[in-house]
Amino acid sequence: MKNCVNDSIEARFKILQIAVRTRSALNWLDKFHSVLWCANVDGCVVGRNREMHCGNSQADRLAAEAIVVGAGPAGLTAAMSLAATGVDVLVAAPAYVPARSEADRRTTALLPGSIQLLENLGVWGTCAAQSAPLEGVRIIDDRGDLLRAPEVLFKARELGLACLGANIPNAALNAALNAAATNASGLRRVPTAAAVGMEIGPDFLEISFAEGGKARGRLAIAADGRNSTIRAAARIGTRTWSYGQVAIAAVFRHSRAHANVTTEFHRRPGPLTVVPLPGDASSLVWVETAAEAKRLAALEEKAFLVELSARLHGLLGDLGELSPRAVFPLMGLQAEYMARARTALVGEAAHVIPPIGAQGLNLGLRDAAYLAECVGAARAAGDDIGADATLEAYRASRTPDILSRTISVDLLNRSLLFDFLPMQALRGLGLHLLANAGVLRRLLMRSGLDAPGDAPRLMQPGNRHAPLDAGAATGQSGLR
Numbered sequence: 001m002k003n004c005v006n007d008s009i010e011a012r013f014k015i016l017q018i019a020v021r022t023r024s025a026l027n028w029l030d031k032f033h034s035v036l037w038c039a040n041v042d043g044c045v046v047g048r049n050r051e052m053h054c055g056n057s058q059a060d061r062l063a064a065e066a067i068v069v070g071a072g073p074a075g076l077t078a079a080m081s082l083a084a085t086g087v088d089v090l091v092a093a094p095a096y097v098p099a100r101s102e103a104d105r106r107t108t109a110l111l112p113g114s115i116q117l118l119e120n121l122g123v124w125g126t127c128a129a130q131s132a133p134l135e136g137v138r139i140i141d142d143r144g145d146l147l148r149a150p151e152v153l154f155k156a157r158e159l160g161l162a163c164l165g166a167n168i169p170n171a172a173l174n175a176a177l178n179a180a181a182t183n184a185s186g187l188r189r190v191p192t193a194a195a196v197g198m199e200i201g202p203d204f205l206e207i208s209f210a211e212g213g214k215a216r217g218r219l220a221i222a223a224d225g226r227n228s229t230i231r232a233a234a235r236i237g238t239r240t241w242s243y244g245q246v247a248i249a250a251v252f253r254h255s256r257a258h259a260n261v262t263t264e265f266h267r268r269p270g271p272l273t274v275v276p277l278p279g280d281a282s283s284l285v286w287v288e289t290a291a292e293a294k295r296l297a298a299l300e301e302k303a304f305l306v307e308l309s310a311r312l313h314g315l316l317g318d319l320g321e322l323s324p325r326a327v328f329p330l331m332g333l334q335a336e337y338m339a340r341a342r343t344a345l346v347g348e349a350a351h352v353i354p355p356i357g358a359q360g361l362n363l364g365l366r367d368a369a370y371l372a373e374c375v376g377a378a379r380a381a382g383d384d385i386g387a388d389a390t391l392e393a394y395r396a397s398r399t400p401d402i403l404s405r406t407i408s409v410d411l412l413n414r415s416l417l418f419d420f421l422p423m424q425a426l427r428g429l430g431l432h433l434l435a436n437a438g439v440l441r442r443l444l445m446r447s448g449l450d451a452p453g454d455a456p457r458l459m460q461p462g463n464r465h466a467p468l469d470a471g472a473a474t475g476q477s478g479l480r
């Protein structure tokens, strides 16, 4: 009986792969995708727009080569990146609710590689108009020490670039990602309240859902955030730490132009950063001690703006139109492994760093692009996409980048917190050098923008929507 089910899954996979790999058959595939998958007599229910439901019965079972759990920005980007390499992908996550996403008032500063990736996936074109270019980053020493370090301005022009990235509201980015994912070929979505468990066998894994259904695949992608269920099911431990600080996030308008320059005030309780948005508006990430953040978050809007204005020293003129404020306790998390046991972690399931220096989601998007690169290479070689060798290649490609960002953000934050004199002298000297030595400034800018080593193909210009690997035509990695 078991073999019978496996044979039927294998047969369906082969049909699906041949169809996916024949570009002229893509329209046909879109039309009959649901019918093909419903041929699984286990009773999956297929809705319109290739949305599948995991049903209520234990017998319900879906299948795909890769199953992405979690549809946050890292999960959707990973799913689309994998689909772009020709992988058949299932995304299992709670249904997208625009109103809930719009309640997230945060913005994300994206670096050029992330923008290129989103452009190649057909996402950026639909949301770019809601972003502001970041032409420079200014650092102001506002610790109030006796010896004040000079202001440092990193300008995109110094690197021959038009901008160092772009800042976009999370709601706009998530809407564009969801729209693109709905239309991406090779990608299906299973709305579920939650994935609740995972069994890992030698050749497959099987993920179970709160509603009682299951999905089987070769590779699981844990994109279910910092409290990842899938990471725990793969027995990947974590190291977590907290900073005792809290970030207040909001959006506000101002009378003086920001000139597309981000400004970071380095203050004793933590950095206060204002990041340009279109027009005379900026987003705020204000790091404070927990007690002070609680006081500030509870202030009336007008009183809060008075306090903010004082911390900005008049940089943006008169302030107004403040959005609701949200608070985020600062913490760090590092997964023991980026991948093991047929499971790859992306985004905050793998790493959480404080919102300083705009690195968090940029790291998550790089996870997505590198994972697609490693899986694409495995497919091209006819290998199992969930095998240890594929996971090892992914681990090796991500560890140096994640470690170096985690350490540098941690050091920067801690260097502000401690009054240890030699540390302050070192920090001041560093800022002096950066203010006066163009070579150092450019070096730091470059290392802040790029991951070490070669960029994955999906982060390079000119790979728009292209299936990335020869494996898409070899028919090698079916679900056996």
Ligand SMILES: Cc1cc2nc3c(=O)[nH]c(=O)nc-3n(C[C@H](O)[C@H](O)[C@H](O)COP(=O)(O)OP(=O)(O)OC[C@H]3O[C@@H](n4cnc5c(N)ncnc54)[C@H](O)[C@@H]3O)c2cc1C
Binding pocket: 069, 070, 071, 072, 073, 074, 075, 092, 093, 094, 106, 107, 108, 109, 110, 193, 194, 195, 196, 223, 224, 225, 226, 228, 229, 230, 247, 248, 249, 285, 328, 346, 347, 348, 349, 355, 358, 359, 360, 361, 362, 363, 364
């Ligand atoms: C104030 C602030 C400012 C920031 N600014 C920046 C910035 O400028 N630049 C930058 O790069 N980063 C920034 N970040 C970091 C960035 O916001 C995060 O890295 C990013 O949101 C993480 O995305 P994710 O997809 O990994 O996780 P999430 O957004 O947490 O997504 C996880 C998804 O998984 C789903 N899920 C959870 N459990 C399950 C389950 N069991 N089954 C199915 N689905 C599940 C959840 O519903 C959720 O949709 C900032 C963070 C903060 C707090």
